[in-house]
Amino acid sequence: MPDNPITIAIDGPSGSGKSSVSKEVARRLGLAYLDTGAMYRALTWWCLDRGIDLTDAEAVSWAAQGFPLQISTDPDRPTVQVDGRDISADIRTTDISEQVFHVATNLGVRASLRDQQRQVIAHARRDGAGIVVEGRDITTVIAPDAEHRVLLTASEQARLARRARELFETDDAGAIEATRAQVVGRDAADSTVSAFFEPAPGVVGIDTSELTFAQSVAAVLDTVAAGAAPYTPVHTPDTGGNR
Ligand SMILES: Nc1ncnc2c1ncn2[C@@H]1O[C@H](COP(=O)(O)OP(=O)(O)O)[C@@H](O)[C@H]1O
Numbered sequence: 001m002p003d004n005p006i007t008i009a010i011d012g013p014s015g016s017g018k019s020s021v022s023k024e025v026a027r028r029l030g031l032a033y034l035d036t037g038a039m040y041r042a043l044t045w046w047c048l049d050r051g052i053d054l055t056d057a058e059a060v061s062w063a064a065q066g067f068p069l070q071i072s073t074d075p076d077r078p079t080v081q082v083d084g085r086d087i088s089a090d091i092r093t094t095d096i097s098e099q100v101f102h103v104a105t106n107l108g109v110r111a112s113l114r115d116q117q118r119q120v121i122a123h124a125r126r127d128g129a130g131i132v133v134e135g136r137d138i139t140t141v142i143a144p145d146a147e148h149r150v151l152l153t154a155s156e157q158a159r160l161a162r163r164a165r166e167l168f169e170t171d172d173a174g175a176i177e178a179t180r181a182q183v184v185g186r187d188a189a190d191s192t193v194s195a196f197f198e199p200a201p202g203v204v205g206i207d208t209s210e211l212t213f214a215q216s217v218a219a220v221l222d223t224v225a226a227g228a229a230p231y232t233p234v235h236t237p238d239t240g241g242n243r
């Protein structure tokens with residue numbers, strides 16, 4: 001077992017840079033990497049593939065329990081498989097992006113995925129140097145005792161422009177509008193079950209609006225190098241789940 005495994009928990013809204021920055025931080029520090037959003041996306045894909053109505057909360061919650069998910073924690077190859085089929089590309093389609101909120105706001109699903117995410121973290125700490133975990137509720141619910149906790153934020157304008165460039169290779173007005181529902185609409189739905197716009201007590205907030213990608217990575221690495229943040233118990237909104 002390594003001497004001092006670490007967990008770096010990173011949360012933030014859509015387009016704040018969580019996935020790209022977390023992957024690079026994991027690579028630079030030789031840590032595993034877990035994209036928890038990919039787990040919600042994979043379950044959405046699985047339900048649609050099986051003809052499960054995403055608005056049927058009980059059926060979706062049930063599906064989350066027997067869901068044959070395999071997620072790689074290699075930051076250079078963060079693949080997602082269900083039942084042996086690689087769905088890494090399928091879960092990034094606009095269709096999944098627009099429907100995943102049904103699954104992510106299902107409290108039964110969140111309880112199941114919380115347990116799976118904690119198992120992945122425990123495994124990475126037991127067998128390696130630790131892990132970077134990113135999502136919406138990692139700093140507050142999944143790993144509030146992580147050695148390092150960061151909330152990445154960015155202005156709505158910056159987040160929309162980044163997503164538009166990714167999807168349409170331009171951030172002109174039409175592309176921004178076409179992206180709005182996926183970014184702002186989804187964040188509004190997601191924020192009913194997790195608090196990720198403001199850093200919780202003890203969480204370091206980093207606003208990436210005016211930073212380059214390299215500067216965002218450096219800001220997180222600096223935070224980690226500055227030392228372990230003390231564990232501060234946090235109060236999260238009482239949603240009746242997530243515990
Ligand atoms: N300062 C920055 N910090 C992080 N990402 C940035 C920055 N500037 C531009 N980007 C780009 O914005 C996109 C952010 O997307 P992503 O990492 O998927 O965000 P999230 O996981 O928060 O939705 C990536 O294409 C990334 O290269």
Ligand SMILES: Nc1ccn([C@H]2C[C@H](O)[C@@H](COP(=O)(O)OP(=O)(O)O)O2)c(=O)n1
Nearest residue numbers: 014015036037038040100104135136137190
């Ligand atoms: N820990 C998490 C991670 C993601 N989610 C939700 C938020 C989104 O609606 C989906 C997909 O997350 P993902 O991080 O892939 O979303 P982005 O497109 O990168 O913003 O899952 C969540 O509720 N809790």
